[in-house]
Amino acid sequence: MKVGVVGLGTMGAGIAQLCVEAGIDTVGREVTADLGAKGRDRIVHFLTRKVEKGQIESFDIDRLTVTTELAGLAECDVVVEAIVEELGPKRELFAELERICRPDTVLATNTSALSVTEIAAATSSPERVVGMHFFNPAPLMPLVEIVRAELTSDAAFDTAYALGETLGKHPIRCHDTPGFVVNRVLIPLLNDCVRVLDEARVGAEDLDAGMRHGAGWPMGPCELLDLVGIDVHVHASDALYDKLREPRMAAPPRLVAMANAGLLGRKSGRGFYTY
Ligand SMILES: NC(=O)c1ccc[n+]([C@@H]2O[C@H](COP(=O)([O-])OP(=O)(O)OC[C@H]3O[C@@H](n4cnc5c(N)ncnc54)[C@H](O)[C@@H]3O)[C@@H](O)[C@H]2O)c1
Numbered sequence: 001m002k003v004g005v006v007g008l009g010t011m012g013a014g015i016a017q018l019c020v021e022a023g024i025d026t027v028g029r030e031v032t033a034d035l036g037a038k039g040r041d042r043i044v045h046f047l048t049r050k051v052e053k054g055q056i057e058s059f060d061i062d063r064l065t066v067t068t069e070l071a072g073l074a075e076c077d078v079v080v081e082a083i084v085e086e087l088g089p090k091r092e093l094f095a096e097l098e099r100i101c102r103p104d105t106v107l108a109t110n111t112s113a114l115s116v117t118e119i120a121a122a123t124s125s126p127e128r129v130v131g132m133h134f135f136n137p138a139p140l141m142p143l144v145e146i147v148r149a150e151l152t153s154d155a156a157f158d159t160a161y162a163l164g165e166t167l168g169k170h171p172i173r174c175h176d177t178p179g180f181v182v183n184r185v186l187i188p189l190l191n192d193c194v195r196v197l198d199e200a201r202v203g204a205e206d207l208d209a210g211m212r213h214g215a216g217w218p219m220g221p222c223e224l225l226d227l228v229g230i231d232v233h234v235h236a237s238d239a240l241y242d243k244l245r246e247p248r249m250a251a252p253p254r255l256v257a258m259a260n261a262g263l264l265g266r267k268s269g270r271g272f273y274t275y
Contacts, residue, residue: 003163004029004076004101006093008039008066011110012082014138017043018167020063021056021139027073028066036066046139074100078163080132082110090114091122098123106156108132108163112183113239116149116176127153130160133180134169136228144169149176178243179236187240188248190233193221195252204272222272225255226265234259 002025005016019026030036047059073079079097097107107129109119120129131147144164148157164171174181208220225233237251265271
């Protein structure tokens, strides 16, 4: 089996790492050699740490080839796309992948907020396009949502599901609707939590303690938002609100103000908490 990963950023590098760990021949494609080398270095760094911690015995980095050429993906059985979250570039890429890859290559997108069906429609073989929505950080989060677009074939869907299992993930099956499953539930829920901060005049620490100790959440909503990134959450909320127009989906003004002020959570050193 050979898997291609397009884009070796946050998600793509994580997905390629999972492939290497599973002993799969992997081709990573980036736009520049420098970005490709950075992605490869990250993968080596995290796999080396896993060896040092005794979580894995060894890894074979020769399984990974990094290229800037799309043609390098020609022989892949599955290609997972993890480039920028914009419809235009994704549609352009899928049209090119269709041209370059074998007719039976399954083309998967890791999009969180775009329509898999709209991405598939950029090709003349939409039956082989499927969503594989990994969660961040991909090497650690067990879930992958396998998303069936309008015209996805059973064969492509089953191949994506099986790949998810091979990568050690827990795949779930769903259809191509805004937010798929987890974000559709979690985004409005986190927005509710933030609104409750003001409504109930409860502090972030108390709200987090409330949800941990009263609802069994492993992490409080404010801690979770700081981890995800306030800007990332606002962007995801906006995308969901654009599609569903339900007020609960819209980012609460408090979060928009935090994002505008650069209070992005852990990555900026300050969000609901200071790090
Ligand atoms: N970050 C998350 O929490 C998360 C979670 C789930 C899904 N996603 C989705 O995964 C995708 C990637 O997100 P990310 O956070 O890894 O972004 P990122 O910006 O970290 O990485 C994107 C990478 O793609 C590269 N790229 C852009 N166009 C390319 C092309 N045509 N060919 C090859 N490489 C190209 C960029 O150089 C960059 O390195 C997006 O669709 C995003 O919505 C992100």
